Amino acid sequence: MIFLTVKAAISGILIAAASELAKRFPGFGALIASLPLVSVLGMIWLWNAKPDAENMAAHSAATFWYVLPSLPMFLVIPVMLRHGLPFSLALGLGCLLTIVLYSTMTFIGPKFGLRL
Structure with a gap:
């Protein structure tokens, strides 16, 4: 359960950071949002669960x-x-x-x- 909470927190922080950056710098916020962070994190979580x-x-x-x-x-x-x-x-x-x-x-x- 702790690992699930950590995964959710990291994922949420990345999304919040992208949206906060986009308020001041739309292009930079878009760059952060377009990075395959969710995919990379998903692969890390998947590999950790099933290598x-x-x-x-x-x-x-x-x-x-x-x-x-x-x-x-x-x-x-x-x-x-x-x-x-x-x-x-x-x-x-x-x-x-x-x-x-x-x-x-x-x-x-x-x-x-x-x-x-």
């Missing part, structure tokens, strides 16, 4: 393929905001787009030999 090279390789490769469908959200949200949509609607539609693209990747990826 299996094949499992880690599969996890890392699947992470790459799941990053791709999330990228359009970061292009669509600014376009919607600049066209006057409220933030909550733009964010919701961006998340909906990502869910659709994740679902598509999950369904189509294995047909092309991807291990997701």
Whole structure:
């Protein structure tokens, strides 16, 4: 239970730091948020729980393929905001787009030999 609390605290601190930096320096906050910190921390936590090279390789490769469908959200949200949509609607539609693209990747990826 203590390890779970430490993992949650470290992860929360990183997210809080990125959002606080973004208040003053949007570009720097975006840089911090775009770093694959969650993926790297996830791999560290996974390796600590199950040090299996094949499992880690599969996890890392699947992470790459799941990053791709999330990228359009970061292009669509600014376009919607600049066209006057409220933030909550733009964010919701961006998340909906990502869910659709994740679902598509999950369904189509294995047909092309991807291990997701």
